[in-house]
Amino acid sequence: MTFGTVAGVVGTAVGVVGGIVNGIEASNAAADQAAYNAKVEAMNQQYRLNVMAYQNADYANNVDFFKQQIAWERGEFDRTKQHVSDQIDAVNDDMLSQLSQQVAQVVQQDMVEVFGDRSTQDQARAATGTLEARLADSGVSGNTADILRGDIQRQAGNAERTYALNDDAARSQIRTEMLGTVATRNNQLASISIPTFQPLQAPKPPAPVSPVNPAAPVATPSAASIALNGISTGINLGIGAAKLFK
Secondary structure, three states: OOHHHHHHHHHHHHHHHHHHHHHHHHHHHHHHHHHHHHHHHHHHHHHHHHHHHHHHHHHHHHHHHHHHHHHHHHHHHHHHHHHHHHHHHHHHHHHHHHHHHHHHHHHHHHHHHHHHHHHHHHHHHHHHHHHHHHHHHHOOOOHHHHHHHHHHHHHHHHHHHHHHHHHHHHHHHHHHHHHHHHHHHHHHHHOOOOOOOOOOOOOOOOOOOOOOOOOOOOOOOOHHHHHHHHHHHHHHHHHHHHHHOO
């Protein structure tokens, strides 16, 4: 066997081993890159999950607070409603109490007029009876008697008209007071303060978090390609060595 042939065989063997070693190193590098990419993807995925968990928790807290606000406003509304109702009842009760007193005054004034007219009529009848007895005893008659009778009736009529005028004046005064009572009630109702509640803005759900892009695939040489590459490298190296030492 010539020296060139030996060099070729040795070169071939070295080339095959070198090619396989290079292929293994490339495979290991690809595996390391793939592992790194997978680790980055996992970290990004975990970060996405953490962001989603935070957003969901924050949204849940906002919803709970929103419910508490609604409950508070509902309670305030109910209390306000009861307060306004109590004020309205108090104003109406006060008006009815005053109107009752004023109506009682009207009735009292009417009774004063009725009793006054009745007393005047009784007095007129008594005076007329006394006059008639005296006229009969004295024998007075004619115009003189008529004048005396008319004077009694005139005085009775004046008294009745006085009672009627007083009653009309009292009624007018009481009617004015009743109208004032109603007007006061209306003003008091209009001045009752009723707070308003602004509508609450419901919390918005969190925006969706973009999905994590999958790690880019890393090309890994197969065992067959490593072997073929090693053989090819060995053959080329052996041929070159054989030619060199021929």
